[in-house]
């Protein structure tokens with residue numbers, strides 16, 4: 001308890017990536033009273049935030065605090081004492097490399113993307129360790145729709161950090177009366193939960209889109225949770241982490257609302273659309289689409305059975321139709337539940 005009471009918040013917070021989530025987190029930090037600089041790749045987004053206090057592209061119709069400042073130049077974040085990295089997972093490596101010239105020794109970087117890197121099968125903390133070994137890592141994950149968070153609706157998330165003192169300072173920096181982070185030290189668990197729930201949300205959307213019913217929905221969440229836990233534990237996480245906000249919490253949220261971009265891709269696939277049709281015209285990222293093949297590959301490499309994630313990956317790659325993949329999933333050999 002005293003650990004949190006005595007922790008000093010960081011004052012100058014940089015946020016890299018002005019999609020919906022980066023913008024919402026910048027709004028949270030500003031609401032917590034911090035000086036916040038949000039880096040946008042597109043100058044027009046920075047302009048929109050600075051002059052109209054809106055991110056018209058990714059969070060339209062949500063008023064941002066005038067104190068929240070944006071820049072198109074990564075170099076402007078050089079003197080921040082805490083940085084939140086919020087690009088999509090597949091762009092995390094390039095983004096961190098581009099930021100490298102401005103990173104001082106020991107800079108705390110909070111990884112906020114939810115995904116597994118394709119090609120390397122790396123979680124984001126592995127990407128950070130490879131690109132910015134001089135930084136100190138933390139992971140933010142959990143059930144949190146950007147638009148709700150930006151509007152100030154009550155939200156609770158997981159902040160994972162190996163260094164308890166640093167974790168407490170990050171908590172103090174971003175906590176408000178509507179945004180409540182809980183500290184754990186299991187970064188791998190927090191990351192595995194966030195990455196897998198996106199793939200599983202696509203499965204839940206497929207089930208919903210095909211009208212498979214509430215029983216199938218509950219089975220998907222429960223068996224999906226078993227997959228998430230199996231892979232996370234194999235990667236070195238604690239099983240208990242998966243029962244928290246970054247595991248079960250985010251799985252329930254993302255599998256239960258078409259507000260989830262991942263679930264909405266699944267809904268379209270289940271409704272008979274192709275992947276190209278499901279993604280047509282969307283500027284927002286659905287991380288599960290990119291992470292599914294990496295998760296499948298990771299499971300194969302680690303010898304961990306992930307039948308639902310496998311089903312999603314084969315549907316997305318076109319190796320199986322939705323009906324074929326569901327048929328295959330349901331006709332696997334019978335087994336014990338645990």
Ligand SMILES: NC(=O)C1=CN([C@@H]2O[C@H](COP(=O)(O)OP(=O)(O)OC[C@H]3O[C@@H](n4cnc5c(N)ncnc54)[C@H](OP(=O)(O)O)[C@@H]3O)[C@@H](O)[C@H]2O)C=CC1
Nearest residue numbers: 018019020021022041042058087091113114145146284285
């Ligand atoms: N939205 C949400 O509710 C939540 C999202 N997250 C996670 O946050 C991460 C970011 O998602 P979100 O903010 O929603 O993204 P959005 O879908 O809102 O926006 C897409 C983002 O990707 C950026 N982008 C596109 N191409 C590149 C590139 N080559 N290099 C770097 N950035 C690029 C875009 O920048 P530009 O416009 O400049 O191209 C934009 O910032 C994801 O991992 C997501 O899972 C986590 C919790 C909640």
Ligand SMILES: O=C(CO)COP(=O)(O)O
Nearest residue numbers: 142143144145260261262
């Ligand atoms: O991560 C999220 C909620 O916690 C956002 O989910 P989607 O990316 O599926 O919209």
